[in-house]
Ligand SMILES: [Fe+2]
């Protein structure tokens with residue numbers, strides 16, 4: 049039986065399909081995926097019993113519709129190379145671009161797989177049929193996404209060892225409510241990132257230097273649905289988005305997710321130049337879409353047009369470069385540089401947090417359709 053990860057019905061099947069492919073000797077990719085810094089995708093664990101106890105009764109109608117749509121599996125078989133997959137000239141690729149693009153693929157694969165392991169674990173530990181059904185469907189999608197990126201990497205002689213990563217990568221504990229905020233946001237920002245690149249390349253196909261971008265529209269629809277599921281989960285308990293303390297947490301997560309994306313993207317100038325995209329424009333565009341969508345559940349959005357917004361993101365980015373330079377330099381001098389960089393990043397982050405938010409009246413029914 050030869051199942052490809054794109055038609056796998058479960059995450060386990062998709063991972064097994066990837067592992068059955070001929071092994072690649074390249075360990076560098078897995079090492080990159082293993083790294084845990086503020087800017088690399090992490091793996092999460094949580095209080096699964098608390099999540100298992102969620103009662104979706106308050107959102108039952110919308111819940112059942114969403115699950116039925118996910119079960120209908122519109123993207124079954126989509127994440128597979130076909131005739132649209134143009135030949136990629138890896139050897140002819142400009143080395144700077146090649147390095148950044150591979151880094152992008154590895155980091156995307158790790159992020160997709162991070163969702164997969166968290167969702168798969170919730171499904172495995174849970175007993176609540178609503179919750180386990182949802183998480184099994186989301187784990188299936190993320191395993192297909194990670195598998196597809198790995199297929200693209202294999203052509204460059206690289207693959208992330210997903211099985212090894214599950215066993216060996218460090219897991220960070222987040223309380224369930226932090227998982228909801230962070231995961232809701234990462235699904236929605238993932239949608240906004242994929243669709244913005246897809247629309248840009250639709251208008252400028254000459255910049256499509258790799259075929260994987262052709263797959264982004266259906267891809268982002270999966271992420272959109274996952275975000276919808278978390279929006280409904282957040283709706284089951286009004287306290288999660290209304291209490292004073294939780295509103296502060298939401299602001300914190302919005303700021304952390306947006307600023308991390310900004311700094312991470314600015315580390316890949318050659319990649320963005322090849323796409324014909326200015327990372328600052330791209331960042332603001334993605335933040336604007338994500339903010340608009342997040343009005344479905346969050347009572348506020350960040351003021352990304354504040355005159356203090358971009359300057360402090362730039363300060364954070366400069367501080368991050370200082371940290372990287374210090375790490376490279378090593379020794380006492382390098383340590384001093386790293387500490388100065390960390391302090392600079394912390395000050396810039398606090399400055400971002402002091403920008404007043406824009407309040408938003410949340411609708412009774414959160415459900416949205418992908419509109420970009
Ligand atoms: Fe995904």
Ligand SMILES: [Fe+2]
Pocket residue numbers: 163190235238270271274
């Ligand atoms: Fe997702």
